Amino acid sequence: MADQAAAAAAAGYTVPPDHDQGGRILRTVWVLISLSTVVVAARIYTKARKTHRLYWDDYLIFLALLFGFVHAALVSKAVSTGMGRHMMYLTPDQREDTFRIGALTLVWAFLSPMTGRIGFCVTLLFLTGTDPGVKRWPIWVVIFLQLAVNISTIIVFYTQCGGNVDIMWRIASTGNAALYLEKCENYHVQTDYGYFQGSFNTLTDAFLTALPAILIEHTRLSVRAKLGLSLLLCLSVLAMIASIVKTYYAKALSEQLDYTWDLCSYVIWLSVELNVVIIVASVPLLRPMFERDRRRTGSAQLQKWDTSTTLSSIFSKKRARTNLSRVDSEENIIEPQGNQYPMERMGIQVTHEVTVTYQPSDQAYVHAALVGLVQGEIANPRLART
Numbered sequence: 329m330a331d332q333a334a335a336a337a338a339a340g341y342t343v344p345p346d347h348d349q350g351g352r353i354l355r356t357v358w359v360l361i362s363l364s365t366v367v368v369a370a371r372i373y374t375k376a377r378k379t380h381r382l383y384w385d386d387y388l389i390f391l392a393l394l395f396g397f398v399h400a401a402l403v404s405k406a407v408s409t410g411m412g413r414h415m416m417y418l419t420p421d422q423r424e425d426t427f428r429i430g431a432l433t434l435v436w437a438f439l440s441p442m443t444g445r446i447g448f449c450v451t452l453l454f455l456t457g458t459d460p461g462v463k464r465w466p467i468w469v470v471i472f473l474q475l476a477v478n479i480s481t482i483i484v485f486y487t488q489c490g491g492n493v494d495i496m497w498r499i500a501s502t503g504n505a506a507l508y509l510e511k512c513e514n515y516h517v518q519t520d521y522g523y524f525q526g527s528f529n530t531l532t533d534a535f536l537t538a539l540p541a542i543l544i545e546h547t548r549l550s551v552r553a554k555l556g557l558s559l560l561l562c563l564s565v566l567a568m569i570a571s572i573v574k575t576y577y578a579k580a581l582s583e584q585l586d587y588t589w590d591l592c593s594y595v596i597w598l599s600v601e602l603n604v605v606i607i608v609a610s611v612p613l614l615r616p617m618f619e620r621d622r623r624r625t626g627s628a629q630l631q632k633w634d635t636s637t638t639l640s641s642i643f644s645k646k647r648a649r650t651n652l653s654r655v656d657s658e659e660n661i662i663e664p665q666g667n668q669y670p671m672e673r674m675g676i677q678v679t680h681e682v683t684v685t686y687q688p689s690d691q692a693y694v695h696a697a698l699v700g701l702v703q704g705e706i707a708n709p710r711l712a713r714t
Contacts (some may be wrong), residue, residue, distance in 0.1 A: 334427050349592045356596050360603035361393075363399045368393050370617065371610040378616055383691060385454070388447030389609055402433040403595060413588045417645060426588050427497030430595075435482055438525075441567075441605040446471050446530055448564070448609035452539055457692030457702060458636035459546050462539070470532055475537040481525045498557045519582040525653040526575025529601075533568035540564075540612075547701050557700050561613060563608035570601040581617035612699045654656065 368389055375382055382505050403411070409425040410418040418426065449471050456462045489495045489512040496512070540561035574597035580590045 338707045344414050346417045348413050353407055353412055353592060353596060357376035357400045357403050357599045360599055361396050364393055364603045367607050367610045369659050371575055371613050374614055374616055379694060385450040386448045388450060389606060392440045392444035392447060392606050393526060395436045395443060396606065398441060398543055399433055399436035402429055402436065406433060410588050412592055415586050415600040418588065419465040424497050434485060437602060438482055441603040442474050444605035444609050445474055448536055451695060454691045455543055458696045459543055461546055462542060476533060477525055477528045480628050482522060484521050488518060516582050519578060522578035522581050523575060526571055526578055530568050530571040530575065531543060532565045533571055533691065536564040537562045537568065561699060563611055567605045570604045574601045575596050581619050589619055615700050616698060
């Protein structure tokens with residue numbers, strides 16, 4: 329409010345200008361969530377076109393995207409009530425609305441990247457199923473810890489004032505600051521827990537970067553192919569960087585004097601982190617969209633022997649795949665029987681005997697084929713090339 333700013337100036341305090349960071353927040357949040365939407369849509373299209381079905385990792389990433397949209401919508405609402413401006417220029421109602429909506433944004437800002445990381449963990453569970461040399465239990469541990477740490481962060485935030493949750497957004501009102509100090513935990517607690525949560529998520533991203541590198545190292549590919557595959561599967565390093573920066577800005581959680589201004593960088597990096605997690609978890613599965621030239625090259629070789637096998641047969645309800653495994657030729661001298669054939673039509677008839685084998689088309693090798701691991705392409709040759 330202008331009168332509060334004037335009073336502060338009269339008292340000898342330095343009064344900041346009434347700048348508004350709301351536009352920067354909105355541009356960042358909506359550009360990133362739009363990019364995530366495009367990438368997830370491409371992921372779902374690729375999976376549906378290639379496999380005629382979706383898997384658990386797809387549903388989790390889609391859920392993370394929905395959480396991201398809820399976060400973006402709430403951030404937009406918070407900006408409309410004063411987020412991005414200095415508190416002294418806001419009315420008491422604006423402050424309370426901004427604090428309340430801002431508190432709600434944190435829930436979805438934690439749930440979205442958590443769900444995205446778990447979604448990528450499920451993808452890695454599929455991929456490690458093709459490599460007996462890689463244990464899967466560490467992935468399950470990471471999934472459990474992701475749930476435990478991030479859910480507990482939300483609980484700690486919302487229980488810091490016991491049952492008086494509304495004190496958190498009424499703190500800026502006259503007389504409520506003392507009530508906050510009396511009823512609530514030290515506000516440094518949420519900052520410290522924010523550092524812990526951010527550090528754990530950073531370690532998770534480091535794990536999600538290292539594990540695909542191990543899978544790639546174990547596969548039989550050229551060095552060039554391994555490098556290309558690493559660029560797709562090890563993108564969690566970008567999420568790790570975003571998590572580090574976001575954790576640094578978590579210090580704003582203990583800034584009580586100008587909350588609506590000081591939290592802006594933290595809000596922006598929350599959005600960066602959740603969208604980067606969604607994107608890097610989806611990009612590896614977009615690889616088939618850029619393999620058209622390779623498919624055309626191999627299609628002529630496949631057409632002769634495998635034209636009767638369709639993609640739908642790979643992902644049928646019986647989960648079986650039909651592959652042409654062997655072609656034999658047999659020459660028999662056919663003797664005419666009775667008057668069925670004239671004598672002059674005696675000759676050699678060549679028959680081709682086709683043996684068809686059926687193999688289970690499981691989730692592990694399907695995902696390995698989609699991302700380009702050679703064991704998956706061997707198990708699903710048509711999936712790798714169609």
